[in-house]
Amino acid sequence: MTGNKESEQLQDFLTELLNSLQIGAEIGSPFQEHNFIDYAAELLSGAGIYDNIEPKDFKDINRGIKIDGFNWNPLERILSGIIVNFSGEPTPGSISKTEIEKLGKRTAKFIENISSEAFKDTLAPTSYGRDLIDSMSIYLEDVNKYRVIILTDLVMSDRVKLNKLQIDNINGKEAFFEIWDLERIRNLATAGSESEPFSVDFKSLCGGLKALPANVSAQGMSSYMCVMPAITLRELYDNFGQRLLESNVRTFLQFRGKVNRGMKETLLKNPENFFAYNNGLTVTASGIKTEKVSGETIITQLDNMQIVNGGQTTSAIYFTPLEKSTQKDINFKDIDLSKVFVQMKLTVIEDPEQSEIIKSNVAEFANTQNTIQAADLVSNHPLHRKIEEHSRNHSVPPGENQIATKWFYERARGQYETRLRALTSLSKKKKFEVENPKSQRFSKTDMAKYINTWRMSPFEVKRGAQKNLELLGGVLKKEWDKNPNSFEIAFYKELIAKAILFKSADYAIQYKSSWYKLEPGFKAETTTYTVSLLRFFLQKNGHDINLKRIYDSQKISESLTNEIINLAKVVRDNILDLNFRDGAANPSEFCKSKRGWEKFKLLNYNLSIIEPNDYLNSQEIEDILNQNKTDNEISNDLSFLEKVGRIDQSQWREIYDLLLKHIPETTAGMRALRKFTFNASGITNTIHLKDYEMAIRMLDRAQEEGYILTEKEE
Secondary structure: OOOHHHHHHHHHHHHHHHHHHHOOOOOOOHHHHHHHHHHHHHHHHHOOOOOOOEEEEEEEOOOOEEEEEEEEEOOOOEEEEEEEEOOOOOOOOEEOHHHHHHHHHHHHHHHHOOOOHHHHHOOOOOOHHHHHHHHHHOOHHHOOEEEEEEEEOOEEOOOOOHHHOOOOOEOOEOEEEEEEOHHHHHHHHHOOOOOOOOEEEHHHHHOOEEEEEEEOOOOOEEEEEEEEEHHHHHHHHHHHHHHHEOHHHHHHHHHHOOOOHHHHHHHHHOHHHHHHHOOOEEEEEOEEEEEEEOOEEEEEEEEOOEEEEOHHHHHHHHHHHHOOOEEOOEEHHHOOHHHOEEEEEEEEEOOHHHHHHHHHHHHHHHOOOOOOOHHHOOOOOHHHHHHHHHHHHOOEOOOOOOOOEOOEEEOOOOHHHHHHHHOOOHHHHHHHHHHOOHHHEEEHHHHHHHHHHHOOOHHHHOOOHHHHHHHHHHHHHHHHHHOHHHHOHHHHHHHHHHHHHHHHHHHHHHHHOHHHHHOOOOHHHHHHHHHHHHHHHHHHOOOEEOHHHHHHHOOOOHHHHHHHHHHHHHHHHHHOOOOOOOOOOOHHHHHOOHHHHHHHHOOOOOOOOOOHHHEEOHHHHHHHHHHHHHHHHHHHHHHHHHHHHOOOHHHHHHHHHHHOOOOOOOOHHHHHHHHHHOOOOOOOOOOOHHHHHHHHHHHHHHHHOOOOOOOOOO
16 A cells, blocks of 8 residues: 555545445354455456356365355356455455465365365265355366455555465466455445456567557547557456456357357468458557657557457457367467467547547447447446436435435446545535435446346346346347337336345345345345245236335335245245256256246245235236326426526527538428527527427437537536
C-alpha cells in the first residue's frame, strides 16, 4: 500500500465488507467465511473473470488437504481449485509468501488426487470431497493448466511477487497461483469498468510494438495500426487469459469451442501467409504510452487492453500448438509462430464517460460480418439504459426503516462507486448512501438471475452469471424489438419485486432454516430451483406469486418465507439424492441440465403454508396484466415528454433543417417538428402527446443521417 489515503480507503472497504458478511451470521462463525466466498464468487463471476465458481469445501487435516471450491474455464482450459483464508480481523493484516505457498500446496494436493480411485475410496459416501472429485474429474481430459486461486481478506505484501511464488506441476501439467487479496478485491469492486484494471508492458514483452498513428486528433480518443507478432500475442494470452477478451468475444468463443480449422491449417502449412489470409484483431485500450525510435512510434504500454474482435484468431494462435494430433505427418507442436504476424487496429479511449459507448460501437461495427449476435453486446442496449433510467428516477415505497429509497442498477461495473466518489462533501455522500443503499445495488448478471429464476429456467441460472445473462439477453432483445413499451415502469416494479423475492429466499435458506445450518452446501442451486418451483406449483393451480404485495411492502411475508424454507428442504434433499438424479454423479451438472428441471417438475408437493394474500387468482392475474399495460403506456408517454424537454429549440431547428433534405415538409413527422422548431415567443402551437412521440422518432431518423445530439445538462 502507498500512502495514508490508500490505507484509509482499504480500511473503509474492509469495514463495509465485514459489516455485509456479518448480516445474519454471528461474528467469528463459519458462516462469515462462507459469506466471504459467496461475495467473492459473485464479484468475480459478475466481472466474467471466473464464471460459475462452485463453492464446496473439503478438509483433511491429517493429509494436509483443504479446498473450498473449484472453477472450470473452458476458454483457457484451466481447472482451478479455490482455497479461502479468511481472518475476519477488523484491520487489514498481511499474508506472507510462506503462508501463500502453504495454502497452495493444500489445494494442489487435493487436485493431484482427483483421478485416484484409491483416494476416493477413503472418503465417506456423503463426503463433499467425493462431490468435488465427481465434479472436477469430468474436465481432466481437456485440462491445459491447473490453477490454485487463493481468496483472502488479508493483504499480500509488496515484497511478495507472483513470479517468485512456486507451485509444482500437477499431474505433469503447468500449475500456477492466482491470489485475490483484500487490495485486489477492493480494486475490482470499485473499478469503473467491466473487468479488473491491468496494464500490458510491451517494452518488457517484445521491446515495444511498432505502430502507425491513424487518428490522434480526436479529443480523448486515438487510433493506430499495428503488426502484432504471433509469439507476442500468444504470450499475452498466456499471461492475461480471458481478461484480454471483451465479454461478447468470450461468449462468441464459448459457443464455438473448437479452434477454426482453416486458421489451424494455415498455421501448420503456410505460417508466413497467415497475415494475408487473416482479418486481424480489433483492440481497445483506456491508456497508452509510446516512444519515438528512429522516427517510428513504438507502443510501450497499453492499459486495459481488450480484444473486441479477433477472439478466434487469438484462440487459434494460442491453442493450435497445444493440439495432440498431427496432420499429414506434421505435428501441431512444431508450428513455427516466428513466421506468423497479425494486423491489429487499436483504438485508445481515454475518456471514461464515453468508454463503454465507444467500445460497444467499435465491437459492434468490427463484428458486423461475424456471427456474433447483437444480443452479445449488451451493456449499451436501450433495454439496459431503460432499467438504469428507472432506477435513477424512481423511489420505491418505504420499507421497515420508513425511508423512501432507490434500487441502483449498475449497467456498467463501478457506476455506484464512481457516483459516490464524485460527491464532494461527506453529507452528500451519506445522503446518497441512504437514498441508494448498497444492499439495493444490482448488476446486469443479478438482473438476469432474478428474471430467469422467475421465468422458471433455473437450469440456465446455474450455468453461470455470464452465460445466463447471454441466454436471457437474446430473449429480452427480441421482446424489446417487438414492444419496447413492455419495459416501462410496470416492468421495473416487478423486477424489483423479483429481486426482493430471490434475495429473501436466499437469505431465509441460509440463516432461517435449521437444516441448512446443520449441513450447508448447494445454496445457489437450492435458491433458484426453490423460487422457480414455487411459481410452477402455484401456476399449476391457476395462481401466481403476488409481486405487487412484495413491491409495496419491500419484503416477503412470514408465510411465504416459511413456505420457501419448507420447499427448499425438499429441493436440496433431492439435489443430494443420487436416485433422484437418475445416477448423475455430479449434482451441480444435474442442476445445469433441463433434464434436471423437468425431473423437479414431477415432484408431488403441496403448498400448505403460503397464505392467499401471497398469491393471485386467475382474475387478479388478468387484472394485473391489464393494469401493467396501462402503466407502461403512461410511463412511455412521460418518457417522451422528458426526452423532448431535454432538447432546446435551436437543436430542433438543426434537426428540422437536416431532415428537410431527405423528407418533404408536408409529412406528419415534419409538421410535428415545426411545432418544436418554430414555437418561439409570441407564437402559439397546440402540441399533442402524439407530437412528442413523433418528434422523438424524427430525432432517431436525424441521428441515422449523422446528427449528433448534445443534451442539456441537468
